[in-house]
Structures are given as structure tokens and as C-alpha cells.
Amino acid sequence: xxxxxxxxxxxxxxxxxxxxxxxxxxxxxxxxxxxxxxxxxxxxxxxxxxxxxxxxxxxxxxxxxxxxxxxxxxxxxxxxxxxxxxxxxxxxxxxxxxxxxxxxxxxxxxxxxxxxxxxxxxxxxxxxxxxxxxxxxxxxxxxxxxxxxxxxxxxxxxxxxxxxxxxxxxxxxxxxxxxxxxxxxxxxxxxxxxxxxxxxxxxxxxxxxxxxxxxxxxxxxxxxxxxxxxxxxxxxxxxxxxxxxx
Numbered sequence: 001x002x003x004x005x006x007x008x009x010x011x012x013x014x015x016x017x018x019x020x021x022x023x024x025x026x027x028x029x030x031x032x033x034x035x036x037x038x039x040x041x042x043x044x045x046x047x048x049x050x051x052x053x054x055x056x057x058x059x060x061x062x063x064x065x066x067x068x069x070x071x072x073x074x075x076x077x078x079x080x081x082x083x084x085x086x087x088x089x090x091x092x093x094x095x096x097x098x099x100x101x102x103x104x105x106x107x108x109x110x111x112x113x114x115x116x117x118x119x120x121x122x123x124x125x126x127x128x129x130x131x132x133x134x135x136x137x138x139x140x141x142x143x144x145x146x147x148x149x150x151x152x153x154x155x156x157x158x159x160x161x162x163x164x165x166x167x168x169x170x171x172x173x174x175x176x177x178x179x180x181x182x183x184x185x186x187x188x189x190x191x192x193x194x195x196x197x198x199x200x201x202x203x204x205x206x207x208x209x210x211x212x213x214x215x216x217x218x219x220x221x222x223x224x225x226x227x228x229x230x231x232x233x234x235x236x237x238x239x240x241x242x243x244x245x246x
Contacts, residue, residue, distance in 0.1 A: 101207055102245040106161045106191060106229050107148055113156070116147040116223050119239045144237040145190070145230035147223060149214070155225045158212045161189045161240075166203040166211075175228070176217035181205060190230035193217035 107113055120132035120142035133140045150156050160181055167188070168180035177194040195215030199205060214227045231240040 101162050103161050103189075103231070103240075103243040104159075104207060105148075105244065106159050106189070106227060107156060108159065110148075112150075113148045114151050116149050116226055117143050119143060119146050119241065121239055145192070145228045146240055147193075147226050147228050149223060149226040153224050155195065155213045155215065156227075157210045158191055158194060158214055158227050160205045160207055160209045160211055161229075161231075162187075163206045164189075164204075166199045166201055166205060169197060169199065169201050172217075174217065176215055177212065179211055181211075186234040188232050190228075190232065192228040192230070193223075193226055 117134060118128070118132045120129060122129070124132070132143045134143050135141075162181070162183045164181040164183035166179060167182045168178070171177050172192070175192040177197050178190065178192040179194060179197060179199060180188055180190050182188045191211065193215050194212040197212040199209075199211045205211065214225045216223075216225060217228065229240060231238050231243055
């Protein structure tokens with residue numbers, strides 16, 4: 001009885017294997033027949049192309065908001081990582097006017113000096129914006145101040161643009177010696193790339209007070225002696241040109 005059962009089981013397994021093999025053969029034969037159809041290759045090509053186009057479209061849509069250039073524009077290179085202020089400059093001018101003074105340039109007889117690098121104004125023309133970019137390593141950065149220099153490369157006196165309190169005097173390995181003056185109402189002026197600083201933190205200065213001489217900085221070493229001048233309102237960089245009464 002046991003031998004009969006074993007033979008029967010063996011026979012059943014053989015029949016199952018033959019049936020399975022037959023099905024595989026039929027499947028392979030069916031696929032070969034499908035490949036032999038004239039319409040199969042063009043159809044497969046069209047399906048593949050449609051999938052590729054769809055993937056490209058999705059990828060492009062996802063990356064729509066990414067910059068299209070190979071350079072990276074960052075803000076606040078020289079001594080600041082603040083952002084460009086979004087307020088209306090006229091409103092900001094009204095706030096600073098409460099100090100009772102109109103801001104003046106930090107140099108005497110500004111017409112005697114040249115502007116090496118202007119302030120990066122996002123509303124300016126493409127040519128003007130390009131002129132206000134500086135290279136830092138392998139990237140380009142928006143210039144958040146105005147750089148003044150003597151046409152002959154001489155050192156010159158740096159003056160306080162407004163009356164106020166000296167809130168920072170330090171030596172920065174990148175920006176050189178720098179001074180910050182607070183004028184109230186959240187408005188401060190920043191002076192970098194200095195030498196022979198004559199003020200200290202806590203000093204009260206009047207408009208036009210000589211606070212240092214123009215010097216050099218590592219980030220803009222190619223300029224030689226120059227002054228990097230910034231204006232900030234509530235911690236954000238603003239265009240100094242908007243605060244000078246012309």
C-alpha cells in the first residue's frame with residue numbers, strides 16, 4: 001500500500017511538472033509571437049518615449065524655482081549676513097530724519113573719490129547689478145555697501161555719516177578693522193576696511209567726526225586702500241544712496 005502511494009505521488013508530481021513546463025513553453029512561445037508582430041516594436045518605442053517625456057516634464061516642473069545660472073548670489077559678504085530690506089526707502093528716510101540730521105557721505109568732498117563697487121540694488125539694470133557683484137571663493141555675492149577709494153590709491157580720512165554712539169570697534173580677519181555707529185530709530189552705519197581707528201566703543205560722535213583712515217581688507221584686497229560703507233535699518237541692509245539728500 002505504501003509503495004503504491006509513493007508511485008501515485010511520483011506520477012502526480014511528474015504530471016504537474018509536465019504541465020508547468022508546458023505552460024512556460026506556451027508563455028515563451030506567446031512572447032516570441034508577440035515580438036514577431038510588425039506593430040510591436042513601434043508600439044514599444046512610443047510607450048518608452050512617452051514615459052521618458054513624462055519624467056522630463058515632471059523633473060522640469062519640480063525645478064522651476066531653482067536658479068538657472070551657475071553662480072550663487074549671497075548677501076551681506078563684508079561683515080554682515082543680513083538681508084536686503086523690503087521696506088519703501090522713503091518711509092525709512094522719514095524714520096532717520098527724526099534724528100534731526102540728513103546723512104552725509106563718510107568722506108569729505110565725495111566728488112574727489114571714486115566708487116569702486118556700488119551697492120547691489122535688485123531693482124537696478126542687469127549691467128548695474130553685475131557691477132555690484134564680488135567674487136568670494138567660487139561664488140558671486142551681492143555687494144551690500146559702497147566702496148570708496150582715492151584715484152591715486154592714497155589713504156584718506158573716514159568720517160561719521162551721522163551723529164551717534166559707537167557700538168562696535170573690532171578687527172575682522174576678512175573685513176579688516178571695522179566700526180559701527182548707532183544713530184537711533186534702528187539705524188546704524190558700518191565702516192570697514194579701516195586703519196588707524198581713533199574711536200572706541202561707547203564714544204559719542206558728531207556728524208563729520210574723523211573715526212579712522214581707509215585701509216585694506218582681505219575680501220577686497222585687489223582694491224588696495226578703500227572704505228567699505230554700509231547703512232542698515234533694523235538689522236537689514238539698505239542702499240546708502242537712498243538716505244543722502246541730494
